Amino acid sequence: MLEPNTQSGRTYTRRRWATVKPAAFEYHRPDSVTEATELLADLGHDAELLAGNQSLGIIMANRLATPDHLVDLGQVEALSGVTVREDAVEIGSMTTHRDLEFADDLRDALEMVPEAAEQIAGPAVRNQGTVGGSVAEADPAGNYPAAFVALDADFHLTSAEDERTVSARDFFVAYMFTDLGPDELVTGVTIDRAPFPVDRTGMAFEELKRGAQTFPTVSAATSLRVDDPDADDPVIEDARVTLANVADVPLHVPDAEATLEGGTLDDGIDAAADAAIEAADPSPEMHADEEWKVELAGEYTRRSLRTAHERATTR
Numbered sequence: 001m002l003e004p005n006t007q008s009g010r011t012y013t014r015r016r017w018a019t020v021k022p023a024a025f026e027y028h029r030p031d032s033v034t035e036a037t038e039l040l041a042d043l044g045h046d047a048e049l050l051a052g053n054q055s056l057g058i059i060m061a062n063r064l065a066t067p068d069h070l071v072d073l074g075q076v077e078a079l080s081g082v083t084v085r086e087d088a089v090e091i092g093s094m095t096t097h098r099d100l101e102f103a104d105d106l107r108d109a110l111e112m113v114p115e116a117a118e119q120i121a122g123p124a125v126r127n128q129g130t131v132g133g134s135v136a137e138a139d140p141a142g143n144y145p146a147a148f149v150a151l152d153a154d155f156h157l158t159s160a161e162d163e164r165t166v167s168a169r170d171f172f173v174a175y176m177f178t179d180l181g182p183d184e185l186v187t188g189v190t191i192d193r194a195p196f197p198v199d200r201t202g203m204a205f206e207e208l209k210r211g212a213q214t215f216p217t218v219s220a221a222t223s224l225r226v227d228d229p230d231a232d233d234p235v236i237e238d239a240r241v242t243l244a245n246v247a248d249v250p251l252h253v254p255d256a257e258a259t260l261e262g263g264t265l266d267d268g269i270d271a272a273a274d275a276a277i278e279a280a281d282p283s284p285e286m287h288a289d290e291e292w293k294v295e296l297a298g299e300y301t302r303r304s305l306r307t308a309h310e311r312a313t314t315r
């Protein structure tokens, strides 16, 4: 609220902030996944998981969510960490954006993931925000959802009763809505490395955003595996193209991938950008109308593919 202040003899305005606080809730801090899932089973729809609190805190402060119980995963050490094996990468759901950003072995194996992490907000958000919170939130502009769909990752979900694995491509169902049940939590992510041999693969996560603290207007997660990185015009064996924030869910574009596979980058890049434009179905935002976002879908597909190709051919 703005109000005049004339104490000093000068007239200016003083800002008095309205206090916004969450509704009362009961706080739980389990030490293990078992304890956390048992709490979820007991508390059902009245409970919300708490991870890095970079999204939930804002939502609760504005009373857009008023859970009676918060189940804080911060003490569940088993959920944090990155393991880079020869055949696969495992990422625990409580691994922070910062942990991924600085995981050198992960950057060597699957460059797209740390590149997606390092472009999220500023250091304060990256220090706290987690992989599990990001995929569970399922913001269509989110970085990991697009990267994990491009890489065809698997998400591991656990409840007190059951454990199951869901492909990232099936997990994001509708706008900020996932396949996750109310009694389930995301324990981690697995990415099969077989399609991405490091000596013949390049990846890129390229995005347009208005400022460090904003979600991107559009981003493109791409990967290209070539037959011979030393050839003048290597043939693309495997292509991945997924866009963020141009549809209600991460937008996987198989038509773009099909135009690239079996030819050179120059053969397929224009058709791939056209396929991205054709597939895009964005919602307008205050700073970006639909038409511009569709155009950006094509442009960022092109940019990301060029970077991925350069990386695949200059190892």
Ligand SMILES: Cc1cc2nc3c(=O)[nH]c(=O)nc-3n(C[C@H](O)[C@H](O)[C@H](O)COP(=O)(O)OP(=O)(O)OC[C@H]3O[C@@H](n4cnc5c(N)ncnc54)[C@H](O)[C@@H]3O)c2cc1C
Residues within 6 Å of the ligand: 048, 049, 050, 051, 052, 053, 054, 055, 056, 057, 073, 093, 094, 119, 120, 121, 122, 125, 128, 129, 130, 131, 132, 133, 134, 136, 137, 141, 142, 143, 144, 180, 184, 185, 186, 187, 212, 213, 214, 215, 216
């Ligand atoms: C200023 C700002 C800018 C941002 N910019 C970007 C950006 O550019 N790109 C981007 O991708 N993100 C961005 N974010 C979001 C950020 O990545 C958040 O960290 C993330 O979306 C939520 O993760 P969290 O760990 O903070 O989750 P929380 O806020 O703690 O939780 C979010 C939701 O996920 C649920 N949840 C958390 N963990 C689990 C789990 N293991 N299993 C099941 N459900 C779970 C919670 O119950 C809650 O509903 C931004 C955030 C801010 C504040």
